[in-house]
Amino acid sequence: MATVECRAIRKVYGALEVMRDFDLKIDDHEFVVFLGPSGCGKSTMLRMIAGLEDISGGDLFIGGERMNDRDPGDRGIAMVFQNYALYPHMSVRENITFGLERAGTPKAAIEQRLSPVVEALGLGVYLARKPTELSGGQQQRVAIARAMIKTPEVFLFDEPLSNLDAKLRGSLRVEIARLHRDLKTTSIYVTHDQLEAMTLADRIVLMKDGRIEQMGTPDEIYQKPATVFAAGFIGTPN
Ligand code: ADP
Numbered sequence: 001m002a003t004v005e006c007r008a009i010r011k012v013y014g015a016l017e018v019m020r021d022f023d024l025k026i027d028d029h030e031f032v033v034f035l036g037p038s039g040c041g042k043s044t045m046l047r048m049i050a051g052l053e054d055i056s057g058g059d060l061f062i063g064g065e066r067m068n069d070r071d072p073g074d075r076g077i078a079m080v081f082q083n084y085a086l087y088p089h090m091s092v093r094e095n096i097t098f099g100l101e102r103a104g105t106p107k108a109a110i111e112q113r114l115s116p117v118v119e120a121l122g123l124g125v126y127l128a129r130k131p132t133e134l135s136g137g138q139q140q141r142v143a144i145a146r147a148m149i150k151t152p153e154v155f156l157f158d159e160p161l162s163n164l165d166a167k168l169r170g171s172l173r174v175e176i177a178r179l180h181r182d183l184k185t186t187s188i189y190v191t192h193d194q195l196e197a198m199t200l201a202d203r204i205v206l207m208k209d210g211r212i213e214q215m216g217t218p219d220e221i222y223q224k225p226a227t228v229f230a231a232g233f234i235g236t237p238n
């Protein structure tokens with residue numbers, strides 16, 4: 001059961017408080033989008049869930065277990081970044097399998113897990129290439145494949161489509177929605193783009209200045225924005 005629960009989570013950098021009173025319960029298989037303007041704390045919150053940032057206060061539970069001090073590799077999560085973060089000197093295949101190899105997974109088992117992932121993302125013909133020989137969209141597919149092969153219970157996405165053109169954004173958005181459905185994962189997806197939020201989310205968590213401004217289904221937030229900020233942010237096209 002991959003529920004995610006944030007209880008009164010807080011984050012400070014020195015004297016600067018960038019997150020406070022962050023309370024959220026995410027259901028198993030839910031697709032939650034953190035939406036908000038640049039600098040509101042979306043990446044910081046996601047990185048705390050991933051274990052890439054320390055939590056300054058409060059508690060984080062994944063699957064009912066307290067994660068505050070748990071290593072990133074031991075949280076059942078996988079993360080996809082805006083800038084792909086692929087290893088330039090490795091082939092596509094090596095980029096996808098490196099994590100499993102490092103964890104000592106037997107070669108046969110790796111091959112078995114590789115083929116459905118490669119098929120799901122249409123990467124078969126690119127396996128021998130280096131990341132620099134791929135388009136941005138193909139590189140992001142590799143990054144998603146690398147996350148997927150870990151068979152995470154929780155998928156974390158930090159603005160994965162922001163560096164892509166509009167057409168690719170549309171098609172990869174559909175693929176991400178499909179993977180979420182087929183793999184039955186729980187997904188947390190960070191974006192500043194309300195269209196992405198409206199089309200992907202079961203529930204939107206609208207953030208402002210390091211706290212939650214409003215949360216609800218896309219319909220609820222669109223139809224009943226609770227504040228002037230929410231009305232402005234959801235209503236304004238990019
Ligand atoms: P978002 O992803 O919504 O654009 P971030 O989570 O990146 O926002 O940043 C939230 C706030 O925390 C911003 O004010 C940012 O400047 C600050 N911040 C992020 N990382 C650090 C850091 N390592 N040191 C100090 N301040 C930081």
Ligand code: MG
Binds near residue numbers: 043044
């Ligand atoms: Mg960010």
